[in-house]
Amino acid sequence: MRTAWIPSAEVEKTETFEPPGVGLSMDRLGALAGGTEAKAALQPLIATYREWIEGRRAELASIDSEHAETAEELLRRAEFAASRMEQGVAALQRDEQALDAFRVANRAIAQALRRRNPDVFAEGGPKWRAFQLAFILLNLAPLADPEEPHREFVDLLFFPTGGGKTEAYLGLAAFAIVLRRLRHPEVGGRAGAGVSVVMRYTLRLLTLDQLARAAGLVCALELERADDPERYGEWPFEIGLWAGKAATPNVLGRKGDGNSDSARAKTTRYQREPGRQPSPIPLENCPWCGEQFTPDSFSLEPNNDEPRNLRVACADWECEFSGDRPLPIVAVDEPLYRRLPCFLISTVDKFAALPWEARSGSLLGGADRYDAAGFYGAAEPGRGRPCRRRSRGPI
Secondary structure (H helix, E strand, O other), X not given: OOOOOXXXXXXXXXXXXXXXXXXXXXXXXXXXXXXXXXXXXXXXXXXXXXXXXXXXXXXXXXXXXHHHHHHHHHHHHHHHHHHHHHHHHHHHHHOHHHHHHXXXXXXXXXXXXXXXXXXXXOOOOOEXXXXXXXXXXXXXXXXXXXXXXXXXXXXXXXXXXXXXHHHHHHHHHHHHHHHHHHHOOOHHHOOOOOXXXXXXXXXXXXXXXXXXXXXXXXXXXXXXXXXXXXXXXXXXXXXXXXXXXXXXXXXXOOOXXXXXXXXXXXXXXHHHOOOOOOOOOOOOEOOOOOOEOOHHHEEEEOOOOXXXXXXXXXXXXXXXXXXXXXXXXXXXXXXXXXXXXOEEEEEHHXXXXXXXXHHHHHHHOOOOEEEXXXXXXXXXXXXXXXXXXXXXXXX
């Protein structure tokens, strides 16, 4: 007998495997020519999954009665999941816009992974793990069709830390973001602008970690959009961080306001003492190339006295997001309510403030006016010119 001041337990390791004959290459999926090719590439994954289900079904006879009922229910749910995956493939076959969004999502995730781990993918291109691609296929049809009955389902993606959950849901997020632009191309892409995806976290440190990873994906999506603005819209893809003032500035500030927590004050302190003062936003490096931010990476526009936006750009002039092209990051509340970034990362406490900040309503849809600076809802009457239709809420 012994005692221990910290309990311990052995936990079996969960590993993925690559099913033979299944195309998991993101580059291949990002270059699919049409629906027929999509089915040929994706159907083997479903077929392999069904074979595995049948193999487990053959084992039912050897399971004791106490657990047989549970085993049969799990197999029933597995069959249901396989059917939903097939519906996702069918959506890609019949819907050219869904297929296009799927291609762009694969290319964007692949490019973001290459940027994040250049040494890992120096020789071979990025691949999905089987469960990641299955999760995406599972949810394609409900995202592509608002009337799809399975849209009401909430699927739990469960896997140990480091297993690839983030890339799986980022792939699905990219699909939803691009599809929204394709579905609503009016007014130079502005009808399709607005918040498409919302991520909420209870832990601030986890929120900031996810910001860095999701920002790389949004950078890749923005490069895709810039290559074909007629198709994907004139309004940029952006990511917004909506957190408490300890993490991000809630206001831009102005000269003489005495607000030490404003974006103006934090930027000024950082530019004066970059080695001793923290960055005005909770990122220390460019999420695209990894270059460390410098005082020149941040600027207040149009001027320091009455700023309307905090501009963030990479310090490396060879990076795509330097010079005239800033990083697509919105980390101050005031411009965030105008810009309506397609991807919003938030802490739960911010959502609790929704009833107390009228401008935040536009994040959930309802902005009906716009100008060069962004969008406006009922909380800011008289600003901008009318949109053809109100902005939509998150998908």
